[in-house]
Amino acid sequence: MSHANEPQLSPIWTLGEFSGTEHYTLGLPFRIPHDETSSELDAVLSKRSLSALFQPILAMDSGEFVGFEGLIRGPANSPLHSPCNLFSAAKQQGRALEVEMLCRQVVLERFAQLRLPGKLFLNISPDALTHPSFKNGQTLAFMDKLGIAPEQVIIEITENQPIFDFEAMRNALLHYRQMGFQIAMDDLGEGFSSLRLWSELRPDFVKIDMHFVQGVNLDPLKLQFLKSIQQIADSCGTQVIAEGVETEAELRTLRDIGIAMGQGYFIARPSPTPPLIAPPEVVQVLNRARVAEHPKNAVLSNLSVTAHKLLTYVDPVTPETDNDTVLARFAEAGNLHSIPVVENGKPVGMINRYSFIDCFAQPFRRELLGKKPCQQMMQTPLLVEKDTPVQELSQFLTETEGRHFADGFLITEGGRYLGVGTSQSLLRVITQMQIESARYANPLTMLPGNVPINEQIERLLGDSEPFYACYCDLDNFKPFNDVYGYSKGDELIQMTGRILHHACDPKLDFLGHIGGDDFILLMRSPDWQKRCNDALRSFAELSSSLLSDEHRWRGGYESEDRQGRIIFHPSPALSIGAVHIDPRRFESHHEVSAASARAKKMAKQIRGNSLFIEPRRQGAVLMPVD
Incomplete structure (x- = not known):
């Protein structure tokens, strides 16, 4: 029982999860004056001013992203930007289902636009799941219009309130399974009756609450809990997803336990244009389990070092992004050397920091160009497929025009943007390979x-x-x-x-x-x-x-x-x-x-x-x- 002067935990609702690592906000319950709330919410719904983010879900065995969880943000510079505030306001106004339906549409539209590979984890509340507007096929028809098959979508149920009618939930989920959807249960260990819900609903996936994941490498009790959950999952054919993975040690421990999948900041943060492959530091952790595939210090493994190892993810801009926004990005990040320009997942240009700032430093250039699209300032980028051996890339850069060596390059997979690479990172990797070879090779x-x-x-x-x-x-x-x-x-x-x-x-x-x-x-x-x-x-x-x-x-x-x-x-x-x-x-x-x-x-x-x-x-x- 809580007292009036104690801070309360305010739940972040369904589609409003920030990152896979935050589910509660410590503080007084969110309140906005009724009139202000109503007008803000009306504006959001009428203008559809919501944006979708996606956070990758990593398969431990393959090191690949098997899907993406769809997340929602409200309009920028608004009290409803926070998903916690957005859904709390919607609940206060009795419009939670209406807001959730809009969130679902925005996430599906953006997923289709980006043509993301793998599965979409689509958060849906129990109330929405049993609501006639979802069950009568409206969402399925909307998906069909977008070209998204039910087999691509995993319905992720968040237990943000007690579920009393388990039979009704089972019947609803049976209906959606017959249509081709799979089912995931969110926040195992956090909700009201998680284990019973697992037993009653028999989901294809269960997500372990971050509380049991963070610091698992240091806490024997958490470790034992995860081992027990994994044993249960093995016995019933459920795949476990660990949420809130924030450190290398946590990921390594989860891999060793045998957890199937992971999600969290260490793997990838939520993004409007998420990376399609795991960062090198994540791959390195996972490869330690596959001892014969990537033996440590084995000189022959240098032959398979590719451009993927050079990858750093940088949020891209679109060709329509104005130059003032690009300038603000460079001002906020002093070490940001270049910004990729991407359209529908395909890289179309690159904006070099120094060329861009030099141009804007000239008299009246900012006044003339600030609101113009940045496509006028971008240069044709060098595109490098992620599987390109670094030796081959190094040779190409030394033989091509000097601009590419100075500007860096964009790393792609099948022509789709993954991240950026720099000549400095390439030289660093080549040098390290030479040192390793000299130290350990015959x-x-x-x-x-x-x-x-x-x-x-x-x-x-x-x-x-x-x-x-x-x-x-x-x-x-x-x-x-x-x-x-x-x-x-x-x-x-x-x-x-x-x-x-x-x-x-x-x-x-x-x-x-x-x-x-x-x-x-x-x-x-x-x-x-x-x-x-x-x-x-x-x-x-x-x-x-x-x-x-x-x-x-x-x-x-x-x-x-x-x-x-x-x-x-x-x-x-x-x-x-x-x-x-x-x-x-x-x-x-x-x-x-x-x-x-x-x-x-x-x-x-x-x-x-x-x-x-x-x-x-x-x-x-x-x-x-x-």
Whole structure:
């Protein structure tokens, strides 16, 4: 029970959620004088002066945005700009359903205009859900006119008041499910009867209230609550969405628990033109779980670094935005170098800070141009697809006109605006890649050396990932080096590295260069054995090209052995010793190294190019591959 002098918690209604991280405002209940409220609300409804924002929802397993929650703002510079105020005023005037209907239309229109991919999470109150204007098909007809199918929309129910007639709610939701909609339940853990509502309505998604998400990495009780919710969700086929994710540590903890999706400021803030892909810092957190796909410090992963890593999201303007607004944006953000100009999701220009301000600094330019559309001031941008390798982008920028290097570039996906990139960020990434390569790579092959190899093994063991450790070694390498010289010996080692690299699936397998003529493959590919045999056949074909015609015909050459005797040595061969690594039986990279070394020793006892599979794990020994 609250007292008169205590601050009250005023709910933010349904479509009025700010960011996925705020559901209550601490303070006295909102009140506007009746006449002022009525006139403000009349203006909003008559002019449809509402704007839609969208906040992405992230899938933890893929790192992709699977949908966007539609949010609402009232007119700027108005007491009703805040969604809390807007819906409180509407409730006071008995017009909550009317306002909610307008909000729904505005969100659907903007979603269709932006052509956002994935699902739209559309907030709908229980009262509106059972109202005849929604149930009789008005909203469905409106969606059909916009080209939005019910399968694209998830009805998100916010429990802002007690629900007593569960049977009526079940019947309503059954009706909408039959039409193709999916159902989400908002604010699990915050409302009046959340768990019963979950049990009665059986939603496809449940959103966990931010209270249990924020600080979960530091609070054992919150952690246990989320684990329990996830177990319930697993048992009934519901997907859990964690709201209010604001830190890297929170996201990492949620990922480790197995939460399906996340939403919050750390992932992306609400925006009129939301980003379509997660920022690099979010992707980095998620990729730590997929250990073999993006191994930390693995030099080969540098080959897959793309323009996505350079992306910074900047709210764009439209070609019709006036120059005074652009000038205000630059004045508010001193580090804002450029502003993209986007029309219906497609980038059409870029406004450079210094060129723009230099122009406006001239006499009378602001008076003449301030109210003019900014399209007169924009320049043709350089568009870079997010999958473009940074090495390719770097080479292009050094060969193109200097303006692009100075102005930066716009990063796109399928031609749609994602964010901006700068030459400074590109240089920073290229430099970091070079430092990482120099620090961890074997200097001869530029493959990961011992440090990243051991780290990768520890990650696989720590994540309980079974794999095959394949120790690769060249037979008769020293005699070859003695006969042909160290330069040819280096060429043979480099060729072996290329062959083994070609045998790997970069999404599943890892190749490292231990040193000298020794390599290690950490294989998770289902067809790992075929890949190894293909590598052996390639080695047999390509290594002979390094031999003279005589030595190729004889199958070897004569040289001194370690005792100084002249003996015949066969041509170099590749031996691979493989052992299955069950994380339940191996505790460290030291044990994996010892086991794979034993398998390699057995492989070298087989004449010619050979693959030996440790029989205690596999139950078979493969003979030489010719």
